[in-house]
Amino acid sequence: MKSQTNNVDVLKWIDDVILMTKPANVIWIDGSDEQLTALREEACRTGEIRLLNQDKYPGCYYHRTKPNDVARMENRTLICSEKEIDAGPTNIWMKPSEAYKLGKKIFENSMMDRTMYIIPYSMGPVGSPFAKIGFEITDSIYVVLNMSIMTRVGQKILNVLGDSKDFVKGVHSKCNLDENNRYIFHFPEDNTIWSCNSAYGGNVLLGKKCFALRIASYQGLKENWMAEHMLILGIENPKGEVKYVTAAFPSACGKTNLAMLIPPEGYRSKGYKVWTVGDDIAWLRIREDGRLWAINPEAGFFGVAPGTNKKSNPNALTSTYKDTIFTNVAINLDDETVWWERLDNNPPENGLDWKGNPWNGKKSKEKGAHPNSRFTAPAKNCPSISPEWESPEGVPISAIIFGGRRAKTAPLVYQSRNWQHGVFVGSTMASETTAAATGKVGVVRRDPMAMLPFCGYHMGDYFGHWLEIGKKTPNPPKIFHVNWFRTNDKGGFIWPGYSENFRVIDWIIKRCENEVEAVESPIGFLPKAEDINLEGLDLTADKLNELLDIDKESWAKNIEGIEEFYSSFGERLPKELKQELEVLKNNFI
């Protein structure tokens, strides 16, 4: 098929990939409904996707990946910078020449029996000064269909690109889904991504984690902006004023839930509203007014299905009712609908589980959906989507919130003393691992700014970049830390979470507006108990105090963990952070 661009750099690169993979056919994705409809029909015919009940789920499809290919594989995700030191201690490194050689061997002739699809896409509203352009070459229709939900795709992107050289070159092939040859190579210095032998979203939707975080974080370092693993949300008060915050939580720690939160009744009746701008990734820039502004580079949600229900996240659930692709959930064969754990109390009796085995949800002890099963839903489906979500200039950010799953150490909420201290708080974040990546679940690991698996360069330099951005921003956001996951002696969550998190967001906004005072503590500013609104909530003052408690012993352990973690950065750990660590230690003496 004839390409609709004369960009010689694009055409040359594509010729090289064709030479390497030898596709039977080449199709350019133009972004038209006609073309996407034809591809959906073809994928249904071959069994790659399955049409769901169109009365209940118009435009929705189902897909299953192999049982060994259901989450990001961090041990197969490589950063290939020329110098090993530039990838830093938190990434797996390979020399670019070696990685290209290994990759070429794997990609050689990998598309001989298939069609190659070329997807031009934009991360960010098309033509926005914040947006960036990429290409994904893939042999998977599932990838084409997901990318056309998650990003803006098609001819319009080529028109905007013109003959510019500023684009990211992504190549994906399922090859033969061989786990032993599965790699996600990133070449930040070449704007290049090669992904092979996987079909799981996080490894193969190259616009998302690969480009919008790993490559973009490096671009941000060079170009004075930041690419972060953050949701973006607007909080409207009864006067109609909207304040925006971003929040960085590790994978499967509550970003989508917070981004789409509905305030508790007591707030709603007064006129408070929450607007969703993004649920996973934020690109932040300093603008002329001296503030940080953020865009959501994505156009859809690749959300965790299990646990999503009418009560926990009605906005996410509604987003999935049309034009959505479900991956690795359970299916009800009686009516071709989908089901996952905690959706409702009515699992299918005549179903298939995420592996495709016959499954009776009322009898079986096995899970119906994989814990990391996902929905891919268009952002515009979301009832709470912000009128500003496609604003080309983004939205101004009042607060940045860090958080993770901590059973004991971190209190419900605290505020950093200033930007530098806030960067320290973000850099020392830790969280219990989840099903979003392969490996053991529930182990505490350091996950600075929720970027451990997503920073495309040396994390010490990344901390330095954060400090630098703070210095260059005359009016930077205030920085906070939250923890919805504190547990009692029996292991149950003390804080009710979900929509009740609005009470904490309310305090955060009040702090940004200087409307309430706070209490100094060794770790930063804590709320006065009376400033967290508990009206209508079944939570005693004692429990709130337990949630705000700073346990000396667990902090002593935490400090040891920070010291050990920091020591891995050597020379490249900014001295400001070492100072902050000393301050923290002294505060506990």
Ligand SMILES: Nc1nc2c(ncn2[C@@H]2O[C@H](COP(=O)(O)OP(=O)(O)OP(=O)(O)O)[C@@H](O)[C@H]2O)c(=O)[nH]1
């Ligand atoms: N206890 C508790 N659980 C929560 C809360 N918010 C979210 N969760 C649970 O955390 C899990 C993941 O939530 P998500 O909102 O999908 O997480 P995410 O950060 O968007 O995940 P990624 O898409 O992997 O980046 C789900 O099982 C939720 O039910 C909360 O406030 N309290």
Ligand SMILES: O=C([O-])CC(=O)C(=O)O
């Ligand atoms: O990238 C993925 O697979 C999904 C995701 O949002 C995350 O893990 O943070």
Ligand SMILES: [Mn+2]
């Ligand atoms: Mn994520």
